[in-house]
């Protein structure tokens with residue numbers, strides 16, 4: 336029979352890396368799998384804002400490197416691949432390119448990139464649509480770009496971009512007060528450009544207008560990345576958990592942005608992970 340892990344963790348963002356380290360330090364044999372490699376969203380950050388004390392003054396990649404060191408020093412085995420299905424029973428089958436078997440599973444798969452829901456959106460991915468201000472902002476030095484989304488982190492991205500590009504338009508009621516940033520209320524209803532993105536059509540109060548832009552940074556419509564999980568969810572599709580991170584399925588735990596009610600901060604992802612890591616290790620020890 337193939338190896339049975341005590342705990343398999345799906346996702347190696349801050350929640351997954353911390354949960355893996357905590358479970359391993361509690362005595363569990365742990366594998367942590369990510370479809371992109373360790374890091375999650377934070378690999379796209381420059382300096383972390385509103386950072387928890389242990390990440391103060393660090394960039395996203397620096398902090399991820401520290402979390403990865405802690406996990407591997409605790410004995411966590413890192414795996415690479417996309418998990419596409421989970422089957423429960425006496426043990427869990429974690430199915431992707433390879434199948435792993437585990438006594439307990441922690442889902443820490445975060446949120447997927449959102450979409451505007453426009454038919455032509457796919458065509459401009461990497462051709463003017465970007466989800467990473469720090470990585471792609473410098474490509475648009477001196478040019479006009481658009482950010483859409485009025486959540487706090489979208490506003491933060493607009494600030495980052497303001498230091499790298501010519502001007503930033505935020506499609507929202509308000510925007511950071513910076514000389515090259517303006518707010519434009521409205522809704523994007525179309526994208527155009529023959530050779531990469533060149534403009535957007537905005538609808539406002541029944542009127543439409545075209546806005547020239549070299550790039551669009553969308554931070555809207557992000558959804559819990561847990562389509563492969565069968566357990567109780569909230570209306571947004573996030574996994575409902577108890578105080579220790581346990582979902583409605585026995586031996587299945589969730590931590591970080593993927594769980595219902597997550598405030599979408601690194602500090603809370605780490606705090607969730609502490610609880611879920613301990614609880615999953617205890618579950619595995621009780622079911623050996």
Ligand SMILES: Cc1cc2nc3c(=O)[nH]c(=O)nc-3n(C[C@H](O)[C@H](O)[C@H](O)COP(=O)(O)OP(=O)(O)OC[C@H]3O[C@@H](n4cnc5c(N)ncnc54)[C@H](O)[C@@H]3O)c2cc1C
Nearest residue numbers: 346348349350370375376384418444445591592599600601
């Ligand atoms: C633009 C932006 C800026 C932000 N800035 C800050 C900030 O300055 N300070 C702060 O506190 N918070 C910030 N946040 C929020 C913070 O990044 C998140 O709360 C945090 O990253 C959540 O961690 P997580 O581990 O739950 O998820 P993530 O960091 O999203 O990690 C999830 C991981 O799961 C992997 N994964 C997903 N599905 C699968 C699958 N099926 N199989 C295998 N692997 C999978 C992904 O590849 C990813 O690596 C920001 C968010 C955004 C969008």
